[in-house]
Amino acid sequence: MKRVNIKDIAKELGTSIATVSRALNGKEGVSDELRKKIFEKAKELGYIANGLARGMKTSKTFTVGVLISDIRNPYFSEVISSMERVLYAKNYNLMICNVGENPEREKKYINLLVSKNVDGIIAAPTGDEKNLPLYKKLVRHGIKVVLFDRIIGDLQTDSVIVDNEAATYEAVKYLNRFGHRRIGAIYGIEKSYTGSERLKGFFEAVKDFKMECKDEWVKGGEFNEEKSYKCALEILSQKYRPTAIIAMNNFTTLGVMRAVKELKINVPDELSVMGFDDAEWMKVCSPTVTTMVQPTDVIGMTAATLLLDAVEGELVRKPQKVVLKASLIKRNSVGFVEK
Amino acid sequence: MKRVNIKDIAKELGTSIATVSRALNGKEGVSDELRKKIFEKAKELGYIANGLARGMKTSKTFTVGVLISDIRNPYFSEVISSMERVLYAKNYNLMICNVGENPEREKKYINLLVSKNVDGIIAAPTGDEKNLPLYKKLVRHGIKVVLFDRIIGDLQTDSVIVDNEAATYEAVKYLNRFGHRRIGAIYGIEKSYTGSERLKGFFEAVKDFKMECKDEWVKGGEFNEEKSYKCALEILSQKYRPTAIIAMNNFTTLGVMRAVKELKINVPDELSVMGFDDAEWMKVCSPTVTTMVQPTDVIGMTAATLLLDAVEGELVRKPQKVVLKASLIKRNSVGFVEK
């Protein structure tokens, strides 16, 4: 069954496709009477414009691609939900691209998005050097790019990030106030932007507050629950161990809490745990988890808004870099250190 | 900066666009030598086919729309992740449409997807009667539709669902084995497919096992955490109350657990809680939650595969209806009733 097009409408009304197009697009130069008839006929026939044809002429598709590592990560699903809200209001569609941490997938997806002529791309890039030229090409070719969560050096484009370094710094500072002097950490993917920034802030604070932090107390959990769980087990089964431990994303936090539970360590009496990101479970588990939270809602909204500005704005602006703050949610997994 | 197209390649090589098109698409009728040169030149120029133009000719866009109520619901993000895996392998893109439970959004999104000529739509429909004709029109117009999670009566199309009725029935049966005779429930959206099916199974089992179930013990939490939390508070603060309570989705389960915690009711000693769906937090909270789990992975894979079959298959098949089983995960929130 054939879709009805403006030609059908024109034929039915004995007018031309040019007039129909003008009328339907709200351009002037069509008599009110004819315009009304055209609208009625379009509705009657159930006309829906063909976005492909329109896109070819206007090179505008009202579609934006979103590159993330994993949609099952609540951090991403929250951010995306928030992006979707602002983009939907302007009739844009989102193409979700689950990239894992795989540069190959990132590359293939970017090419797929280019071939579909998306108006823009919002991406949390893997950070692999290899794909940097790809992103640069996008920018050069007029496909608007907004980075979030992670940034890539010297890429001239808008970005929305959280001050990750300050976040872990503040976490350590908070633990310091509770008298902790021996601290451990399970960090994320070391070569990733968020991973390294958070680790940096941690070490800085450890130094500033003159805390004890042995090498065996700091391990990489790759932002993965299972790996983080194992790291936590290793750290916590040492005879001489830290009185507090920091996890550097939501999966890692989960892994730590699971390990703690298995080892029957009393939190926060025997050990304080500082989480990162927020999640439903952190509010209901025992104890509830004190954590550094990223403003997912604002991140998504800001990224989407920046993209819209870039896509719909006429003038060329210079790249914006929005840096947001993570905030500390006080719950019950951090306590005073035992004397 | 202009995108490279086959015309550019043809010009550079002094051949025709037809030959370039044939070569690049792997059609025969091009000498090996020329074909090789074309591929090299295409790579050199960074040619990426224009999907819009291609779509106009072939009426194939390698794009599928996915309609869901909320991407932040882990149930949906898991299902989508699984769909994405199978669709990515065949070079398809997913357009995510967060519909809430709003039929207006559902309608607008469907039209948006039609205008973008998606090859198919995988949907968890709101179920609103008003939009039934819309779905029928899709099917008639050759846009393949696969329903999941929820189905709409008499829509002739593929679907993947879980036997919701059997799921809650089994939940009650399990509680019965633990000696529970007084049972309550917080159900979901009553007019929704999943909501009503689960409630039906519950009542059926209650009758079969001759349990006591007062009207005040059964309330609608609309699959919403806050509402479910309030319902749970109401049910559990009654003097004469059930010894077990069933929650009918993940958000509801969370609400119940929060209420239980606030009322300092000991689970499972004073009250057994049976959850629905699975989530990270159910594994770490205290007690861990015994729950009826849907096979999200299989659901997503099956739905995506059915869609691909429909889209890529040549012959017309009759609609497939796949019914999967929910399974019971035994953890610690259900116990024997106090004597």
Next chain:
DNA sequence: TTGTAGGCGTTATCAA
């Protein structure tokens, strides 16, 4: 094996 040309459904330009 290769090239020419028509058309997919729009929008935009130029005449009328």
Next chain:
DNA sequence: TTGATAACGCCTACAA
């Protein structure tokens, strides 16, 4: 205020 027509980039008969 209207209408004819040329693109947009690709695929695909049909011709050579």
